[in-house]
Amino acid sequence: MGILIEKAGIFTTVQDMGREGYQKMGFRVSGVMDRRAYTVANLLVGNDGTEAALEFVMQGPTIVFEEDAVIALGGGEFGASLNGDPLLNDVACQVHKGDRLELGFIRKGNYGYLAVRGGLDVPKVMGSRSTDVKCRLGGYQGRKLQDGDRIGVLPVEHAGVNGGKGKRKLTGMFSGHHKTTCESEASLVPEVWQEKERNVTVRVVLGPQEDYFTRAGIQTFATQEYTVTDQCDRMGFRLDGPEIEHNEKGADIISDGIAFGSIQVPSHGKPIIMMADRQTTGGYTKIATVISTDLPKLVQCRPGGTVRFRIISVEEAQLYYRIEQEECKKLKDKLTLL
Amino acid sequence: MSEYPRVLPAGDCSAVVEFGNTICEQTGGRIKSYMHILKQSAPEGVAEAVPTFRSVLIQYDPAKILYGELKQRLEALAQNCTSDDQAQGRVVRIPVCYGGAYGPDLAFVAQNAGLTEKEVIGRHAGREYLIYMLGFLPGFPYLGGLDEKLYTPRLETPRVRIPAGSVGIGGEQTGIYPLDSPGGWQLIGTTPVTVYDPDREQPIPYQAGDRIRFCPVSEEEFKRIKESGVWEF
Numbered sequence: 240m241g242i243l244i245e246k247a248g249i250f251t252t253v254q255d256m257g258r259e260g261y262q263k264m265g266f267r268v269s270g271v272m273d274r275r276a277y278t279v280a281n282l283l284v285g286n287d288g289t290e291a292a293l294e295f296v297m298q299g300p301t302i303v304f305e306e307d308a309v310i311a312l313g314g315g316e317f318g319a320s321l322n323g324d325p326l327l328n329d330v331a332c333q334v335h336k337g338d339r340l341e342l343g344f345i346r347k348g349n350y351g352y353l354a355v356r357g358g359l360d361v362p363k364v365m366g367s368r369s370t371d372v373k374c375r376l377g378g379y380q381g382r383k384l385q386d387g388d389r390i391g392v393l394p395v396e397h398a399g400v401n402g403g404k405g406k407r408k409l410t411g412m413f414s415g416h417h418k419t420t421c422e423s424e425a426s427l428v429p430e431v432w433q434e435k436e437r438n439v440t441v442r443v444v445l446g447p448q449e450d451y452f453t454r455a456g457i458q459t460f461a462t463q464e465y466t467v468t469d470q471c472d473r474m475g476f477r478l479d480g481p482e483i484e485h486n487e488k489g490a491d492i493i494s495d496g497i498a499f500g501s502i503q504v505p506s507h508g509k510p511i512i513m514m515a516d517r518q519t520t521g522g523y524t525k526i527a528t529v530i531s532t533d534l535p536k537l538v539q540c541r542p543g544g545t546v547r548f549r550i551i552s553v554e555e556a557q558l559y560y561r562i563e564q565e566e567c568k569k570l571k572d573k574l575t576l577l
Numbered sequence: 578m579s580e581y582p583r584v585l586p587a588g589d590c591s592a593v594v595e596f597g598n599t600i601c602e603q604t605g606g607r608i609k610s611y612m613h614i615l616k617q618s619a620p621e622g623v624a625e626a627v628p629t630f631r632s633v634l635i636q637y638d639p640a641k642i643l644y645g646e647l648k649q650r651l652e653a654l655a656q657n658c659t660s661d662d663q664a665q666g667r668v669v670r671i672p673v674c675y676g677g678a679y680g681p682d683l684a685f686v687a688q689n690a691g692l693t694e695k696e697v698i699g700r701h702a703g704r705e706y707l708i709y710m711l712g713f714l715p716g717f718p719y720l721g722g723l724d725e726k727l728y729t730p731r732l733e734t735p736r737v738r739i740p741a742g743s744v745g746i747g748g749e750q751t752g753i754y755p756l757d758s759p760g761g762w763q764l765i766g767t768t769p770v771t772v773y774d775p776d777r778e779q780p781i782p783y784q785a786g787d788r789i790r791f792c793p794v795s796e797e798e799f800k801r802i803k804e805s806g807v808w809e810f
Contacts (some may be wrong), residue, residue: 262627262634263612264781265711359583364775374756376775447585447593493600494712496627496634497590520629520712528588556589557639564640 241360241391242308244384246301248342250473253378254515255291258367262496262519269369269377271565272473272515272538273314275563276532279428280313280354281342281573283546285329290358290393291368295351299342300384302353304334308355309394313346314484315539329428348435360391366540373516415493417570427573429566435539440547443502443527444556448492450514451524452504460526461550465510469542473504473516476537478546482508494522500529500537502548512537528557532563582607584648589639593630594651602721603660604631605709609786610658620650628785630719631711668705669783669796669810671743672752673791674799675701675766682763685801686729686746698793700724701765705788706751714771716755716781722752732796735761742768744791753789755781769794769803770810 245250253276257270271277271294278288293300299317300429312319312328319326319342322424326332326340334340342351379390435507449457465480483504490506498504501513503523512529513521527548529537540546582596594611597604608628611703615626615633622641637647675698676683682716687694706720713719723746731747736759739745743754745762754760755773776779784790802808 259636260623260625261780263711263785265713265715265717266780303749322795365780398735444586444588447587473611493598493630494592494710495595495632496587496591498587498636500588518712519627520710525587528586528591530589532589548702552645553586557643560589560639 240306241389242355242389243303243305244300244386244390245303245339247384247386248295248300248424249298249425251293251384252354252370253291253361253413254294254369254371255358255382256289257515258365258371258377261365265519266365266374267371267516268499268566269371270367270472270515271369273352273535275432275535275567276314276539277352277354278567279329279432279459279570280311280352281358282567282574283311283313283329283428284309284354284356285331285395285574286354286356286358288567288571290354291361291378292355292359293353295342295353296349297345299345299351301342302340304336304340305389306392307333307335309333310340311354312342313354313539314535315351316346317351317372317459318343318346328560329433336461345541350538355392357393357395360393371516389498405509414479423576427570429570432535434536436536437540437544438546439533439536439544440549441533441537442530442549442551442556442559444530445527445550446525447495447522449526450486451488451490451492452526453484453486456486456508457526459483460510461548462481462503463547465548467540467542467544467546469561471542475514475517476512478510478512480509483510484508485524490524492524494520497521497525498528500531500534502527502529514538528547530559532556532559580610582652582658584639584651584655585782586644587634589644590648591656592635592637592644592651592727593705594635594655594783597631599671600630600709600721602707605707605721606660607658608633609666610660612786614657616652617627618654620647620654622647623792629712633756650743661666662700666707666786667783668788670774670790670792671744671768671810672770672794672798672802672808673702673766673796674796677796679796679799680744680764680766682729682732682745683765686727686765687761689690689729690726692726695764700727700753701746702791702793705790708785708787708789711771711781712784713733714756714758716753717785719753720750720752723749725749727751729763731761732763735759742770742772744768766791769799771806778794 249406415539746763
């Protein structure tokens, strides 16, 4: 029972919001790359928002449902089809036992998500169901998925969904000759959250080591365009572009902690942005940090895309953070009312 | 007045509290003390604190507290920390079977130091090492205080797989590999205890600020501890 991974795709893993509280012991956080797309997909299926989901990149998986389920796709677009009929992102969809969901090659964006009502049933390891592939822990047997893997789905009452008694009604019809229903909910998701641009401007907060750079170096960073190289994975995105100049203090520091979105600049002067699977500590200067509201934009910008940085204050960044939290809450409320 | 401690933003959801810019026991002690204070009275919204050689990274939820207020609170708490906080750090005993198949590079370390293998064991096990931080791998301790005589260059060609539990020396450092990992350290022994156990209440038996003492055990004791799983850290 649950879902059968008929074809696993290139790098498909089980993730949730990550393993919080163990970084002081050296455990990386892991968790989803695009927290917003993942949260929205979870909310659409009636989950609380932090249930385990599938994350995939470049080539998505093919999945056969071995029981009825409610699903939603989010993030990158992989030309999804359900039993041969196209399935859009950002809508909840009732699927039945035996249905086949096929995800193809990436078309738009970068990282995709499949949320299932109740959440995926893998053991919690140290408070999280996220896969840490490098340390072989959490998720499905601590590894990326392979053809033939089977994953259970948690019953709604065990998943803390809507306080355990949620019975979201699914209305509307999806695909005429199917008894599959679906809601036209995409309109509820703010349009700007659904954008997947190839050329992005992300806002950053300077620091903590901006004092290791020359004025010209900061100027370069804030005005020039950088290309997303193909050395990008869940650990970090390496960018290419004009060199960012360090001052006489150099490019190395005594190691300190690393946040999601930290922009390291080693002595070669090219930025490396630290992502979900980043190591807990590092010894390179960090010129700035991408604000959490703009991380999804960056995550969905695949190799070949371009990035510009715009410096804002931490106060402004936190205002956007709060606005987004409010939007999320509103979406959750609207969905509960449906 | 010293520029430390100071609080800097690390994006909209993190801040870093810096206590210095050197690796030394005094800074290490302050950080240990600060972690203790945070445990007692962390400001609301603080989710996680990550200590390193010279700083503590604070992750927080800006929906609960904004940077300006957090910075003030963190600065105020930093006024209360002391550097003579060693009493609070535990001494964690780690049994080690040295040499032979358990420590294939012990002979090289001895030769490099101009000591006998027995002398190397005596010096390595004869002191306590402060854990400055855990990183690189889950539970990998960055230890201070290795006997200078035991400084040994890393392997020219790193091993593809170092088994979990290996105790080694790399340059001026010594430590334990909690997981199988590639690595270039000289391996001098193996511990029979499971350093990383995700199902134990504390998956790693020590934390930054504790001290490690290596306790030599014979092959028989190694096997007994390994089989029974019984060891008082």
